[in-house]
Amino acid sequence: MIRKLRSIVARGILLLVVVAGLGFGFMAAAMGVIVGALLLLGFRLALSADAATVRWGSSDKDAPVEGSAQPNPMAI
Structure with missing residues (x-):
């Protein structure tokens, strides 16, 4: 394809487009x-x-029991 282009400017533009595409x-x-x-x-x-x-090393026995008295951090 580049041999069909007789002008040096046309070849330069084509090569510039190819290099820009590769760079992108x-x-x-x-x-x-x-x-x-x-x-x-x-x-x-x-x-x-x-x-x-x-x-690490905790088990279910360390988990709070539902309904047990736990301090409320949002209480005033």
Whole structure:
């Protein structure tokens, strides 16, 4: 295709368009990798935050019994 273009300017424009397209594709791929890594990091942080609220070694006997007298933190 480039051999059919006789003008140096036309060849230059075609090559510029091809390079711009490749650059855009590589940039989009890099952004996809970065977004995927951030999503994975956020997911792992969410899991670690959930894991931090779990008391290791606790059992059901430590759980409050329904109807038992528990202090109300919202009481004045």
